[in-house]
Amino acid sequence: MTDVIKYDNLHLYTRYASIDSATLRKYLTDNNIAYVELTYSIDAAPDALVPLNTWFEDSNGTRVEFADMPVLVYDKVFWEAPDHSDRYSKRWYAQASTDLPIDFIEKSIKNS
Numbered sequence: 001m002t003d004v005i006k007y008d009n010l011h012l013y014t015r016y017a018s019i020d021s022a023t024l025r026k027y028l029t030d031n032n033i034a035y036v037e038l039t040y041s042i043d044a045a046p047d048a049l050v051p052l053n054t055w056f057e058d059s060n061g062t063r064v065e066f067a068d069m070p071v072l073v074y075d076k077v078f079w080e081a082p083d084h085s086d087r088y089s090k091r092w093y094a095q096a097s098t099d100l101p102i103d104f105i106e107k108s109i110k111n112s
Helices: 019-030 045-052
Strands: 006-015 036-040 071-080 087-094
Touching (some): 036 045, 045 071
Antiparallel strands (some): 071 087
16 A cells, blocks of 8 residues: 555544543644544533444454544545545544554644
């Protein structure tokens, strides 16, 4: 497979008053990375994870089930047409900054 050319379309799913959510939010903000945040109440967070639990499989083909937030969902873009009309990308996730690829900060879309 070819190298990732950029990471974009970041959506951060967070739970209100969660230290882990605040830590991942701070990492993104401190590195000027553009993202959309969706924050859920403590009661609503489990229901918000239900659709996310249908999106990903691990390397063994087993469905990934998230037990808690935060969940950062993003696109790994491997190829994109010069006019941005088409691209090859794969949706991926992280639950902490340590789960992100080494080149994530360098290749993520930044706030303008």
